[in-house]
Amino acid sequence: MLKSKVAVLTAYQKPLEVREYEVDDTLGAGEALARVEMAGICGTDVHLWKGELPIPVPVILGHESAGRIERLGPGLEKDWSGQPLAVGDRVVWASSIVCGECYYCRIKRTPTRCLKRKAYGISYCCDEAPHLRGGYSEWILLRAGSSIFKLPDVLPFESIVGAGCALNTALQGIERIGVEMGDTVVVQGAGPVGLAALAVAKTVVVGGPAHRLKMALEFGADAVVSLEEYGTVEARRKAVFDAVGEYGADVVLECVGHPSAVPEGFELCRDGGKYLVLGQYANAGNVEFNPHIITKKQLTVMGSWAFEPRHVQGAVDFLARSAKWRDLPGR
């Protein structure tokens, strides 16, 4: 019988442990078995490892992964977008599955907040059969109802895994906050989400380190503001205003994750501006802020949590079009 080596988080803040499971390849209706070809380490994996979001342990981490279809269960003949699916196809899958039936899925149409949402590499205790529900594994068993996307030939695994859930998350966030033609945009953060946001908007990037900012300029940033060079909130605010104009930015996208980025970001918006809280995926604790600034500046502040399958489709399409994201060495 086929066996799969896996990397398991057995307890928060402990080294991952390599285990081996037997692969139960008797697939039910709609299920699939995939060979994992590549898996990414996301900033969220670091938060998960630290224990900043409550997840079951032991768990096979890995929610940004891609691979090849090895076997398809009865009735699974098409990918999410309706293309035919076959053994051997190169695919990526949305990390999460929603119930489609709860208050948030049905009444409020907000499936990213589904009351029963489960994500590969995050929500499945690997003590329970069939075990293989994370990407840090040679093989993954995809549940019925998974959103599977066939990869265009032009799109290497490096590209889709390199963009990872960052690009999907940025797509949903930018959809939610809205970016209008002519808006000036500031991106806080030069990590993967920040760079992804950049790829679809005109921007100033506030972040670091230097090689990230260099990459941001290559990706089309109009200006960058280095956290190393501008060591205070006030210095960064001034540098941003020099770049976007004297009243501040129309839209600021927070892609940092540290709570202190939020009150700093409010300062970067113009009156009436929009602020997207995209990076606070993990619970990294409290921060002080002055709510008067929200009233006085008439800010619109929005959160965005993860993404829906249609954002994965958007990411696949975007990457297939964009030579820059495909070919950049070292992503």
Added chain:
Amino acid sequence: MLKSKVAVLTAYQKPLEVREYEVDDTLGAGEALARVEMAGICGTDVHLWKGELPIPVPVILGHESAGRIERLGPGLEKDWSGQPLAVGDRVVWASSIVCGECYYCRIKRTPTRCLKRKAYGISYCCDEAPHLRGGYSEWILLRAGSSIFKLPDVLPFESIVGAGCALNTALQGIERIGVEMGDTVVVQGAGPVGLAALAVAKTVVVGGPAHRLKMALEFGADAVVSLEEYGTVEARRKAVFDAVGEYGADVVLECVGHPSAVPEGFELCRDGGKYLVLGQYANAGNVEFNPHIITKKQLTVMGSWAFEPRHVQGAVDFLARSAKWRDLPGR
């Protein structure tokens, strides 16, 4: 020559001082002289008195006032809505005047954040002629460009001053946040802004004291949650969820002014809900909050600052229609 007694704030946190000025009734083009018939004390007046918003002193306070036209300057023949204006007319005026030319007025169409906005009863040092730019005065001199509204006969001064800037402010805030058919709404605060918000939406009111909550029920609240009865954030959250349903409110309107209301309010929203920061008009300091909640709950948080003249028109129309607001004794 006509003289006017006025109540002046000479220094923060000092008793108002009664002074007397001569009334310079030689009016320029577009100016008006009005006899003040009634003036309200707004929560903002308390903040101003404490020094929580920077204003010049000495100042004649009073930004919620109404009266009768005594004299009209050349060319001032119509009110804001185009009705003929004559000596003796009962009128109210928008407290603020904007420049119409700055970045916020022109490019971003956000006149409440006009860079040169000045408000009667707030922005004018009364040492400077013509002195009479506040409502705590027998007479007020209205500048050219003031938005003056003729009062319908059915609308007594008690009603328009009683509703005050609270109703105008609530109208702009509700317009900004948007309330959709079928939304559950929670109002935080049972002061004038909270009651005004109530008048135009279906709601649960969280506030006090008891006589305010009684009034809230008379105004149509579906439920009230007393700060005195429910002494903790968690107890109030539970009481609100009992009233609006197990996931929380679609929309929460903060009409309190204390910074701690804001993180409490985030807890009252459902995932994907909307939160209006309407009450933080004054700078009452910092509060701790956890930005993770904005990302995770996908909240939309909006501020709203003051109002435009069209909201005063809306308030006049609303009050003229609404027997409840006209006739309530003791407002």
Added chain:
Amino acid sequence: MLKSKVAVLTAYQKPLEVREYEVDDTLGAGEALARVEMAGICGTDVHLWKGELPIPVPVILGHESAGRIERLGPGLEKDWSGQPLAVGDRVVWASSIVCGECYYCRIKRTPTRCLKRKAYGISYCCDEAPHLRGGYSEWILLRAGSSIFKLPDVLPFESIVGAGCALNTALQGIERIGVEMGDTVVVQGAGPVGLAALAVAKTVVVGGPAHRLKMALEFGADAVVSLEEYGTVEARRKAVFDAVGEYGADVVLECVGHPSAVPEGFELCRDGGKYLVLGQYANAGNVEFNPHIITKKQLTVMGSWAFEPRHVQGAVDFLARSAKWRDLPGR
């Protein structure tokens, strides 16, 4: 074996024919058998009968019906909103089922335009087993995936079937066009959709005959304009403008179905107003109009097709709350 009498449209514009089918009550997973207690005749049924929308014949008509659960297939334990479902429960069901997988369901989140949408009483040829897929029948077999809604005790069959798909359709239409606080609204049409739109908005109703307009006033219309009394477009336009003000209505809801209502309705909008094309469910042919009016008046014109299950839930909730709709004799 149980038998069911049914009313069948065998050919367009022919009298319905009464047939009898055996009831195959061996239910698959998620299926249900219901006793039809009441079924409505919708304006759309008239269009279907005339052949104005392409449907298969022979067909058991009836897409507005309600009844009692007689038997539940394996796994069907809850209604759409998550309430427990049992034999004997009084229920209504959404007429249509969507695939959840096509371009419109997935990418564009517009399930009312699902490429594989099928509706009870409309889309099922009754020659094919299990035959009983329409409401003009003693028994109906509900497919797996049907949206079933338990009726609150206060809600009689008369009320939910009387409101019919008109109320659901009005709810989706009003959601799409948006009605803002303070908007003046004109409803074109005093049929069921028009009256339903009225129930959730402030309005002037343009329609007839007299007993419909009387009902419109009882339902809360601010004014009515009779097609019989005002025989020309220009006369009606004048009557509407007298009621809503000299520039026309902020929002006009077309609930008529005759093509000529559309160019007439454009005339009723103010510049910058919104016009909802809700009534043109059937293809009733062409009409002349002048597109210059859309540019010049800067109109927003929206269509809305049918409804989603969440609108049925909204209708059930609305009717349960609204004594007026429950108790009106003769609906």
Added chain:
Amino acid sequence: MLKSKVAVLTAYQKPLEVREYEVDDTLGAGEALARVEMAGICGTDVHLWKGELPIPVPVILGHESAGRIERLGPGLEKDWSGQPLAVGDRVVWASSIVCGECYYCRIKRTPTRCLKRKAYGISYCCDEAPHLRGGYSEWILLRAGSSIFKLPDVLPFESIVGAGCALNTALQGIERIGVEMGDTVVVQGAGPVGLAALAVAKTVVVGGPAHRLKMALEFGADAVVSLEEYGTVEARRKAVFDAVGEYGADVVLECVGHPSAVPEGFELCRDGGKYLVLGQYANAGNVEFNPHIITKKQLTVMGSWAFEPRHVQGAVDFLARSAKWRDLPGR
């Protein structure tokens, strides 16, 4: 005294007549005298000449013009955006002036439909002093309240007049209809408005003649569909669907002006798509259409009339950034 040669439309469909007026250069407060350096012939000028929009005659046509400040009236020291203004400055001016006080300007914030709007080159009978209110003239007298924009040094007159009111109009239209990230866009029309729309969106252009379509590709169109090559509505629809995908376009921008473009354009939209009626500036008569398509396809159809001064500012900024629009020979 200075004299100005002017080109006058004395009667519809007659050749323009050259006249000469004396220039009254005694400027009132806020007025300006400008030397016209360049003036464009807009498609609207053709409609005006035909008499398709009611304007006074005789009139000096020319609403797309630019020039140099020759003299500034008292108090006119800054341009619309707040930059200092001086004699000799190269400037463009918004063609229209609004009252800022009427129902549309104030309550509905729709100044392009101002009840007292007047436009240079359109609304001023040149028999009335000071005569020089159109761009087909050596000199133009700009009224107080005109929106004047200083041209960046990099921006030649050819560019700003070449883009003309087409670009401003496209900016307002695209703002109104909204174009979201990832939307497919079809532009109907390859005239100046169509090309301008193209410059700010990803598109397929349907139009002609061939040299226009060649220009469209140079401006970044993803595909073009030639009216000459595809002679029927159905052939064009198929060509467009081949380019944007099997369901049609998310957004279609009508920039044609012929009424028949509108029903054809409805066919090009996907279900739930958006259709902008931008080109029907003149009254070119009626067309037949089937309103059923708006309901069934759940279309959003919007008109957009002319532009506000902030769109002129947007156009100046856009052109200054865009080498393509500055340098294209032959525009």
